[in-house]
Amino acid sequence: MKALMTAALMAAALATPAAAFDPANMTEAERAAFGEAVRDYIMQNPEVLIESLNAMEAQRLANEAQNDKQLVAANSAEIFEDGHSWVGGNPDGDLTIVEFIDYRCGYCRRVAPEVDEVVAKDGNIKLILKEFPILGQESDLASRYAIAVKQLAGGDSYKTVHDKLYEMRGSVTIESLNAISQDLGLDAEAIVQRMNTEEVSAEIRKNRQLAEKMQIMGTPTFVIGPELLRGIPSTGLASAVEQIRAAQG
Structure with missing residues (x-):
């Protein structure tokens, strides 16, 4: 039954x-x-x-x-045309990669060479780096230093400093940052003075406000064309670029 x-x-x-x-x-x-x-x-x-x-x-x-x-x-203007973030690669490229970075982030360090390689090999990618220090005082100090260098010495010096900061293995201090400035022939005193100005603070604040609107809480975070990728693409950055281009037709 x-x-x-x-x-x-x-x-x-x-x-x-x-x-x-x-x-x-x-x-x-x-x-x-x-x-x-x-x-x-x-x-x-x-x-x-x-x-x-x-x-x-x-x-x-x-x-x-x-x-x-x-x-x-919804936030495309702030993402792609904020007027303050460093722009590299091909400024007229058919695809834009935006990366939110923190110099003390191990994943950012790991993927940095891959980002440079993809941009260099492709030749048609515009790269935008957004300073997003979220891992403590040393992160904030490093970002302030990089932004101050960009504002005072230009984009080429910024990229060189950007790479140097990823290579650092010791603590980020005013002394260690001054050492980078001296090695590169930059004005260490002027950069330190610039680091705590409103001009530098404004860039960090705007990037944090944008990240909040986009619900970004970690680094690296990528915007590739219309896609938001939270973390390093599991298939690799080159593959992600290829897939996104294919989807765009």
Whole structure:
């Protein structure tokens, strides 16, 4: 009798339109039998549960990707044309890569050579670096130094300092930063004086405000064309660039 009831309930669930199948109208015995039948089915066919979880995860990722695209579109002017961030690569490139960076971030250090390699080999990528110090006082000090160098000595000196800061393995201090300035023939005293000015603070503040609007909480974070990538692309940066270009037609 119980087997017949279970079979009947399962058949009703599968055969009846979803709108007509209302568990709330079941008796206690019917609900219990139905629940047991579902449990038995899942235990005998666990791949169904795995497929369901995978489908839910795929849908979640798709929803997040769509939301991130909307964030990029809504903040495109601040992302691509803020007027203060360093611009390298090909300024007239057909694709723009924007990277939010922190000099004390191990992942940023790791991906930096790959970023330079992709931009150099491609030849048609515009690269924008946004200072986003979030890992403490040394991060803030390093970003202030890099921005001060950019404002006083120009973009070429900024990129050289940018690379030097990634190469540093000791603590970031005024003394260690002055040593970089001296090695590169920069005016160490003028740079230190510039570091705590409103001109430098304003760049960091604007980048943080943009990151907040875009729900960016970590580094590196990339904007590649219309796509927002939170972290290092799992397939590699070159592959991500290729896929995004292909999607754009």
